Amino acid sequence: MNDINTNSKNKVKVDSILKGFPFSNPPLEEDLYKCVHCGFCLQACPTYVQTGLETESPRGRIALMKGVIEGRLTMNNDVIDHWDMCIQCRACEDVCPSGVPYGNLIEKTMSQVSKSRKTSILTKVVNWLLLRRILTDQIILSGLVGTMRIYQKTGMHKLVSVLKVLHLIPGNLGSLHDSMPRISDKFFSADGQTYHPFGEPKKTVGLLSGCIMPLINGPEMRSAIRVLTRNGVKVVVPKEQGCCGAIHSHVGDLVKARDMARRNIDAFLSKDIDAVLSSSAGCSTRMKEYGELLKDDEVYIDKAKQLEYKVKDINEFLYELPIDPPKGRLESNVTYQDPCHLAHTQKIRSQPRELLKLIPGLNLIEMRNSDRCCGAGGTYVITQHKMSLNLMDDKMKTIEETGAQIVTTGNPGCWMQMNQGTQKTNMSVEVKYVTDLLDASYQAERIQNEPETEGTSFNESAWEEERLELRSQWEKRPGDRRKRRDR
Amino acid sequence: MIDSRIIKRLQAVVGKQYVLNKESDLITFEYDGSVDRSQPTVVVLPKSTNEISELMKIASTAEIAIVARGAGTGLSGGAIAEQGGILLSLTRMNQILEIDPENQIAVVEPGVVNLELTQAVSKFDLYYAPDPSSQQACTIGGNIAENSGGPHCLAYGVTTNHVLGIEVVDADGEISWYGGRTREHPGYDLRGIMIGSEGTLSIVTKAILRLSRRPESVKTLLAIYQDLDQASAAVSAVISSGIVPAAMEMMDDLAIKAAEPAVNAGYPENAGAVLLVEVEGLAELVEEDVADIEKVMSKYNPLEIRTAKTELDRTKLWAGRKGALSALGRLAPNYYLIDGTIPPSKLVEVMSKIKEISAEYNVPIANVLHAGDGNLHPAILFDERNDKETKIAFEIGGIILKLCVDAGGALSGEHGIGIEKRELMPYMFNNDDLDSMSKLKTVFDKKSLLNPGKIFPDKAESATTTFSQSSSVSNTGTGAYI
Numbered sequence: 020m021n022d023i024n025t026n027s028k029n030k031v032k033v034d035s036i037l038k039g040f041p042f043s044n045p046p047l048e049e050d051l052y053k054c055v056h057c058g059f060c061l062q063a064c065p066t067y068v069q070t071g072l073e074t075e076s077p078r079g080r081i082a083l084m085k086g087v088i089e090g091r092l093t094m095n096n097d098v099i100d101h102w103d104m105c106i107q108c109r110a111c112e113d114v115c116p117s118g119v120p121y122g123n124l125i126e127k128t129m130s131q132v133s134k135s136r137k138t139s140i141l142t143k144v145v146n147w148l149l150l151r152r153i154l155t156d157q158i159i160l161s162g163l164v165g166t167m168r169i170y171q172k173t174g175m176h177k178l179v180s181v182l183k184v185l186h187l188i189p190g191n192l193g194s195l196h197d198s199m200p201r202i203s204d205k206f207f208s209a210d211g212q213t214y215h216p217f218g219e220p221k222k223t224v225g226l227l228s229g230c231i232m233p234l235i236n237g238p239e240m241r242s243a244i245r246v247l248t249r250n251g252v253k254v255v256v257p258k259e260q261g262c263c264g265a266i267h268s269h270v271g272d273l274v275k276a277r278d279m280a281r282r283n284i285d286a287f288l289s290k291d292i293d294a295v296l297s298s299s300a301g302c303s304t305r306m307k308e309y310g311e312l313l314k315d316d317e318v319y320i321d322k323a324k325q326l327e328y329k330v331k332d333i334n335e336f337l338y339e340l341p342i343d344p345p346k347g348r349l350e351s352n353v354t355y356q357d358p359c360h361l362a363h364t365q366k367i368r369s370q371p372r373e374l375l376k377l378i379p380g381l382n383l384i385e386m387r388n389s390d391r392c393c394g395a396g397g398t399y400v401i402t403q404h405k406m407s408l409n410l411m412d413d414k415m416k417t418i419e420e421t422g423a424q425i426v427t428t429g430n431p432g433c434w435m436q437m438n439q440g441t442q443k444t445n446m447s448v449e450v451k452y453v454t455d456l457l458d459a460s461y462q463a464e465r466i467q468n469e470p471e472t473e474g475t476s477f478n479e480s481a482w483e484e485e486r487l488e489l490r491s492q493w494e495k496r497p498g499d500r501r502k503r504r505d506r
Numbered sequence: 507m508i509d510s511r512i513i514k515r516l517q518a519v520v521g522k523q524y525v526l527n528k529e530s531d532l533i534t535f536e537y538d539g540s541v542d543r544s545q546p547t548v549v550v551l552p553k554s555t556n557e558i559s560e561l562m563k564i565a566s567t568a569e570i571a572i573v574a575r576g577a578g579t580g581l582s583g584g585a586i587a588e589q590g591g592i593l594l595s596l597t598r599m600n601q602i603l604e605i606d607p608e609n610q611i612a613v614v615e616p617g618v619v620n621l622e623l624t625q626a627v628s629k630f631d632l633y634y635a636p637d638p639s640s641q642q643a644c645t646i647g648g649n650i651a652e653n654s655g656g657p658h659c660l661a662y663g664v665t666t667n668h669v670l671g672i673e674v675v676d677a678d679g680e681i682s683w684y685g686g687r688t689r690e691h692p693g694y695d696l697r698g699i700m701i702g703s704e705g706t707l708s709i710v711t712k713a714i715l716r717l718s719r720r721p722e723s724v725k726t727l728l729a730i731y732q733d734l735d736q737a738s739a740a741v742s743a744v745i746s747s748g749i750v751p752a753a754m755e756m757m758d759d760l761a762i763k764a765a766e767p768a769v770n771a772g773y774p775e776n777a778g779a780v781l782l783v784e785v786e787g788l789a790e791l792v793e794e795d796v797a798d799i800e801k802v803m804s805k806y807n808p809l810e811i812r813t814a815k816t817e818l819d820r821t822k823l824w825a826g827r828k829g830a831l832s833a834l835g836r837l838a839p840n841y842y843l844i845d846g847t848i849p850p851s852k853l854v855e856v857m858s859k860i861k862e863i864s865a866e867y868n869v870p871i872a873n874v875l876h877a878g879d880g881n882l883h884p885a886i887l888f889d890e891r892n893d894k895e896t897k898i899a900f901e902i903g904g905i906i907l908k909l910c911v912d913a914g915g916a917l918s919g920e921h922g923i924g925i926e927k928r929e930l931m932p933y934m935f936n937n938d939d940l941d942s943m944s945k946l947k948t949v950f951d952k953k954s955l956l957n958p959g960k961i962f963p964d965k966a967e968s969a970t971t972t973f974s975q976s977s978s979v980s981n982t983g984t985g986a987y988i
Contacts, residue, residue: 050841052835052889052891053835053839053929054835055539055834055835055839055840055841056537056539056578057536057539057579057640057643057831057832057834057835058538058539058577058578058579058641058643058644059579059642059643059829059832060643061577061579061643062619062621062622062642064644070596071551071595071600071617072526072551072595072597072598073535073578074530074531074534074594078534079534082533083530083533083534086530086533091533092529092530092533097528097529097530097531097532098530101530101534113947114642115771115832116764116765116768116831116832116833116835117768117832117833117834117835117836118767118768118833118835118836120837125576146909165701349740388649389873408915475574
């Protein structure tokens, strides 16, 4: 709540102008001085490995924070550039013996930066629109993305790419055009629906739909739900939920991030559920740290902790459930790419792999540096386009080395980035979520058991889809039905 | 200050983006893994030997100091540009140029990370033996400069035993090769002189390294003791029994307290000390050695002796040990870490004296040591923002190092002298010794531009010792052979 007050300059303490960060809630000195600059983090940092520069390393960025706190540096653009270059993958935190809470430090630093950054009015307007209006409102967002879908479907997208008129657009917006993600034919939306398993549910979970994921990963989210219901889990998708706030925190807009957190806390805690699941590693990480985000909010702090306790990544949940081993064979070489926000922040490494190993016929091949960031990182693709592409190229190389036909992951950012990578490099590798393959194996199992449905491949899940639709409509109140057509 | 014309010449050699001299850049190159700090005037990142040769010629003509830096994980201030000048960051020279599995040789550039080399050759069942605790980040160039050790150096020797040949550039920019691909090289061992010279003689630009075959069997034991004395006595007893473990490490209660939350290795947090012992070799011999070691260690009342059951257990035990020093950040903002050595038989005596010093000054000292070869690592905890604490920490460091020398040991086992221990050099060497060393430096670096000021004390304060070379010979009498 403090931040709201400090938006106006007269609230800034005088001594902090002379020395240190200018706004309230800066990175804590005691956290900064946990860093003994041993350098263990260096090789874990993707930007250090790319550049070999101390300035682009976690230790260097902390030195810059210390420099500002000690009054030896001012927060000028030279300094900010190095913090901006941080992709916030938090691989450094994972290897730090001293337990430096780097994620928290850089988040608070970026919050200082975002308040003091001198940006053009245009950027400010775009930021405001994007972060405060669009991402926070799923109806506006799906409307916009729906328009993009038409743009892609009608061939406009291809035409513009082929005509090479993009260099007319200033900045790197032109190159971003080509990295526009494939938009789902069918969106997913949180309409307060419930998906029932056959028989008595073993567990009931709330599903975070998220902001971008339901629009680019509609089918994938349905796969995940099928895997859950197949394993006796009842899935509730509260209508009141919204974006988890991760993207806002990433760019330092902690005020809005807190708003989003409060909204989700209310949405999920009001439901009688055993766990809150997300298929997006970035979102589950953000939600697992709502307590830290809201620690100065007296009203919400306890509720935040309560929710944190329930949040699980979907792979983590399925592994602990445990699931029925699927029996449908998927003869394929598969590799797994650790999303930063699963491996480094949630320490979830073995669970997705163990789930994949359950699938008969699937051969899991480990790639080199599977937990090095692929370069996605929220808005990083836009703000640090070049570095993002370099990291993507490295990732595609290590995928190619494995000879796998499918690369699996657990985060929409990684999914988009690697999809773009396969397009750019013309690699014939499919990018899938772990739950996609589990679902495929369950589908194949059904087909194996019911030979009369010959000709149906495991990808065609029409039957299951229909069942889900029926179930959810049955559950929903009549008033909601009209809205569902928006999809 | 460096003339802008010189900056332009440096840029012409390596490219504009690889010459850094903004305040925000320099502040991140002012430290290493230890406590000393100083900003270089300019940071230059070359990509090849020829570029380094060109840079050296520029520096030599303009008489600018030049300090080499790898990953900046050093613990004696070796990579700190104390007098300003050019900081030569070698991180861009990070290519493994050749792997020759048949002859068990690798040729690498100095910026290659120690652990990455081991990972790269593991498919041939080979590894690079020296394993400093910072091996996940530190570079081969830095290892050569400091003649780094590591836990497994007890059995396999330090860096110099694994470097066959090096390409170097001297202060005039001249490129030379010392040593080669063979184990023995006739003539003077100039390779040996370079290794451990802390960047004061030449810059290493390529290295031919010896790789080792992975042993058939590895067993790791964790012995837990109620107090430090018993653990120290157990180490002395194992070493004097003639068994050579691959590694024999000790951690005291404070170190355990820091490391355990970091890795959850399963170190009991109430123990006074733990010993981590590793035995490697042929399976039958390993079994035999483990049994013998357990028998000896049992005589000193261990609370428990565990064997790592799985590879994961083993990895965790080692992660705890290797991360122990860095984990001290959990206890205090800074530590002053020294690496004096003593004869293993003096462990009990010296360790208990360190405990006394800690109590007397009321300053916490965490101990993590390569116990088997008597290489102590007391880490004196302090807060650099408190001047008094800082002063006392350094004072205690000096006392402990003198203690090591008095016990017949040395000022440094593997971290180097650098800035940190140079004022103590006269405690171990007399004027003649130090003069001979300085003369050697002038052979390669007439103008004293390479890492100036390191290793040697200020002339005025030198020579307090009366005996030749090391006090370790004083028991045998003067003129004794070392």
